[in-house]
Amino acid sequence: xxxxxxxxxxxxxxxxxxxxxxxxxxxxxxxxxxxxxxxxxxxxxxxxxxxxxxxxxxxxxxxxxxxxxxxxxxxxxxxxxxxxxxxxxxxxxxxxxxxxxxxxxxxxxxxxxxxxxxxxxxxxxxxxxxxxxxxxxxxxxxxxxxxxxxxxxxxxxxxxxxxxxxxxxxxxxxxxxxxxxxxxxxxxxxxxxxxxxxxxxxxxxxxxxxxxxxxxxxxxxxxxxxxxxxxxxxxxxxxxxxxxxxxxxxxxxxxxxxxxxxxxxxxxxxxxxxxxxxxxxxxxxxxxxx
Numbered sequence: 001x002x003x004x005x006x007x008x009x010x011x012x013x014x015x016x017x018x019x020x021x022x023x024x025x026x027x028x029x030x031x032x033x034x035x036x037x038x039x040x041x042x043x044x045x046x047x048x049x050x051x052x053x054x055x056x057x058x059x060x061x062x063x064x065x066x067x068x069x070x071x072x073x074x075x076x077x078x079x080x081x082x083x084x085x086x087x088x089x090x091x092x093x094x095x096x097x098x099x100x101x102x103x104x105x106x107x108x109x110x111x112x113x114x115x116x117x118x119x120x121x122x123x124x125x126x127x128x129x130x131x132x133x134x135x136x137x138x139x140x141x142x143x144x145x146x147x148x149x150x151x152x153x154x155x156x157x158x159x160x161x162x163x164x165x166x167x168x169x170x171x172x173x174x175x176x177x178x179x180x181x182x183x184x185x186x187x188x189x190x191x192x193x194x195x196x197x198x199x200x201x202x203x204x205x206x207x208x209x210x211x212x213x214x215x216x217x218x219x220x221x222x223x224x225x226x227x228x229x230x231x232x233x234x235x236x237x238x239x240x241x242x243x244x245x246x247x248x249x250x251x252x253x254x255x256x257x258x259x260x261x262x263x264x265x266x267x268x269x270x271x272x273x274x275x276x277x278x279x280x281x282x283x284x285x286x287x288x289x290x
Contacts, residue, residue, distance in 0.1 A: 001029045001119035001165075002072075003110065003143045005098075005135040006036040006081065007063035008233035012243075013130065013171045014123060015070055015226035016219035017258045017276070022071035023222070026277075029073040029117050031110065033139050034098050035059060036236075038083035043238040051235060058235060065232040069225060073117070077109045082134045099134035103141055108156050110146040115160035121276050122147055123260065126170040126209065143168070147264060168264035169276060175210020176202060181254050182246060189250075194242035213259040214271035215278075220256035224248075 002018060004010045010018070010030040018028045036059045041047045051058060060076075067074040079098035085091050093099050098106065114122070124143035129136025149155040151164025179195050186193040227244065230237045237243065262271055269279030 001031060001114065001117055001121070002123040002171075003031045003033070003139055005033050005125075005129075005133065005139045006039060007032055007059050007066070008036065008039075008230070008236045009136075010072075011066050011070070011226060011229040011233060011237075013173045014258050014260075015229050016222035017217045018072055019070050019222035019225040019229075020217070020219040021276075027073070027117075027119075028071070029075060029113075029119065030067060030070075031075050031077060031113055032063060033077045033110075033142070034079045034081040034135055035076070036063075036081050038081035039236060042236050042241075043234055045238070046235045055235070059233075062233045062235065066229040069229045069232055075113050075117075077113070079106065082138075084133050093134060097134075099138045101138075103145060106138065107142045107145040107149060108159055110142050111150045111156045112159040114146055114150040114165060115163045118163045119165050120280055121167045121169065122165045123169045123171055123276070126172070126212075126261070128209075130171065130174065130209075164266070166266045166280060167262065167269065167276065169215065169260040169262055170212070172209045172213050172259045172261055175213065175259060176208035177210045178255050178259070182251065185250060185254050186246065189247075191247070192245075194245055210259065212261045214262045215260040215273040215276060216257035217260065217274065217276060218257050220252040223251060 002010060002014055004013070010032065018030070022028050035056050037056045039055070039059070041051060063074065079101060080096055082093050082097035082099040085093060122143060125136050125140045127140055129140055147165055147168050151162050153162045179199060183193045183195040183199060230243060231239055260276065262269065262273065265279065267279035
């Protein structure tokens with residue numbers, strides 16, 4: 001189970017891993033906490049009044065298409081997108097948004113989803129949300145709380161029979177080391193890199209989340225699937241953007257994995273790993289052959 005804040009997050013963070021595991025016979029579910037209603041239109045071709053007027057519905061349609069491409073099951077938690085406050089001072093978050101829902105209340109629907117789907121592995125964001133969007137940070141908070149609560153019969157007794165996931169990971173898709181590797185490879189082949197400004201402006205106090213990685217899942221065969229899932233989010237993803245500037249095959253050679261940090265494990269799983277299911281019986285998370 002991969003827990004994400006908004007539609008499109010699932011396609012930019014760990015999508016190739018999910019596509020690989022689906023192809024290998026695992027059940028995979030994406031949980032999306034909010035509807036992404038407050039997201040800006042980042043694709044100029046979709047910046048139209050009719051799209052703005054129907055943003056919530058269109059983003060649901062995009063998410064359904066991305067889930068179909070990845071082959072995953074999907075569940076909405078139904079919270080309201082908090083938006084990303086900008087300015088100095090930053091404006092207050094809107095009343096009723098996901099980030100302002102009390103933790104105990106916000107955790108319940110995720111506990112219910114875990115108990116119904118019964119995952120052995122949960123993937124979420126780190127304590128910084130991957131980046132400091134209020135919905136990403138809240139997603140981290142409810143994921144940690146739900147991992148502990150789902151197996152406790154005294155917590156949320158009305159949310160289904162207890163189920164305890166066995167491993168919890170943070171996704172670290174945007175490590176500095178990975179961006180540097182791609183940037184330098186593009187320059188070495190005489191191509192323009194879109195990452196120079198990002199690296200120059202890398203916050204000094206941010207560090208490199210890639211240094212926390214314990215688990216690298218090889219999934220380069222599924223990068224094209226990931227790209228198609230990204231493009232399904234047409235309001236958010238410009239097909240001419242930097243996401244797609246790296247020539248086919250280059251990323252496979254430079255960085256063929258998606259990377260994670262194992263932060264909780266109830267099974268013996270020494271790190272480093274190359275599989276999110278390390279330490280689990282091979283039959284535990286694979287569907288029976290039909």
